[in-house]
Amino acid sequence: MRLDVGSVPPAHVDSVPRALVALSFVGNLERWEMSQQHHHEKAQLLYTVRGIINCEVDDGVWIVPPQCAVWIPGGLPHTVFGSSDVECCCIFIDPRAAENLPLECCTIAVSSLLRQLLIRATELPEAYSVEGRDGRLVSVLLDELAASPVEDLRFPVPADPRLKKLAELLLSDPADCATLAEWASRIALSERSLSRMLKDEIGMSFGRWRRQLHVILAIQRLTAGEAVQTIALDLGYESASSFVTMFRKALGKPPGRYLLNRQKRA
Incomplete structure (x- = not known):
């Protein structure tokens, strides 16, 4: 139908x-x-x-x-x-x-x-x-x-309205490289409160949460055939190598090998 x-x-x-x-x-x-x-x-x-x-x-x-x-x-x-x-x-x-x-x-x-x-x-x-x-x-x-x-291609969204606003900000501009203190200030929280609330609600640090979003967005674009260099720069990384390091830390393998394994599995 x-x-x-x-x-x-x-x-x-x-x-x-x-x-x-x-x-x-x-x-x-x-x-x-x-x-x-x-x-x-x-x-x-x-x-x-x-x-x-x-x-x-x-x-x-x-x-x-x-x-x-x-x-x-x-x-x-x-x-x-x-x-x-x-x-x-x-x-x-x-x-x-x-x-x-x-x-x-x-x-x-x-x-x-x-x-x-x-x-x-x-x-x-x-x-x-x-x-x-x-x-x-x-x-x-x-x-x-x-x-x-x-x-696991989920970006968790906390229930607290301030944290939900932060999630929306991250989704709208994933390349924003603001510090944790700057992100906290944007939603009227202290850096310490932001870290504690994220840990309580989603069990993640801010860095791991943001990395999860980057990995998901990267898999989208890698699957569509985009170059690692382009993805890295668009997500706010200084170089392709720093992006690959993040990706390997999150998934245990670099982007090329991850895609190859995914294609073999399919």
């Missing part, structure tokens, strides 16, 4: 008596679901074929680069938005349809087989035959999904 620009996922997906309802979307997400928080009883898998999708929940923003997917559990309020033209698959799944499906919001690495199954699923009729070929395809898709590795 094709989802038109300007619409939200149809409300009737929860009433469809099938384990899976699949939709495709091609268009500009700036006009789709922006600031329209919603939820559905079926879980949702958003797979990005082209472009970037962001999924925002109360305690974090999940940033989904191409060839990756975000899993949204049933009943979880969320908003989906993007900054450019995208092509994606929206798969709604009855949580009771398979064992070992994720219980929390997460990003999922999509294998080449799962990718083809997701794309093929968007061509299924809404009331597909459960006992026929289509039903068998859905069963294989659910098995592959349950076995897919989970990736």
Whole structure:
């Protein structure tokens, strides 16, 4: 089923008596679901074929680069938005349809087989035959999904309004190299209070929190084929080598090897 620009996922997906309802979307997400928080009883898998999708929940923003997917559990309020033209698959799944499906919001690495199954699923009729070929395809898709590795592409957003404002500032200008004291001053906190509150709310230091955002944004752009040098400068690093050092510290391997391993896994 094709989802038109300007619409939200149809409300009737929860009433469809099938384990899976699949939709495709091609268009500009700036006009789709922006600031329209919603939820559905079926879980949702958003797979990005082209472009970037962001999924925002109360305690974090999940940033989904191409060839990756975000899993949204049933009943979880969320908003989906993007900054450019995208092509994606929206798969709604009855949580009771398979064992070992994720219980929390997460990003999922999509294998080449799962990718083809997701794309093929968007061509299924809404009331597909459960006992026929289509039903068998859905069963294989659910098995592959349950076995897919989970990736941590989440930027946690604290509940405190001042810390939430800080998260918004970081997201709007990730290259800002202000000191911790300067960031604290911008949200009317002391440096010590900022550090303590971040540790209490998200279990991270400011440096690790900001590094998490940089890693997520870097993976987006690396997957799209951008050069390490360009990404490093755009994120505020003095050189490509300092960026690579940060990336290796966060993920245990440099960007090139990380991408190679990701491609092999797919």
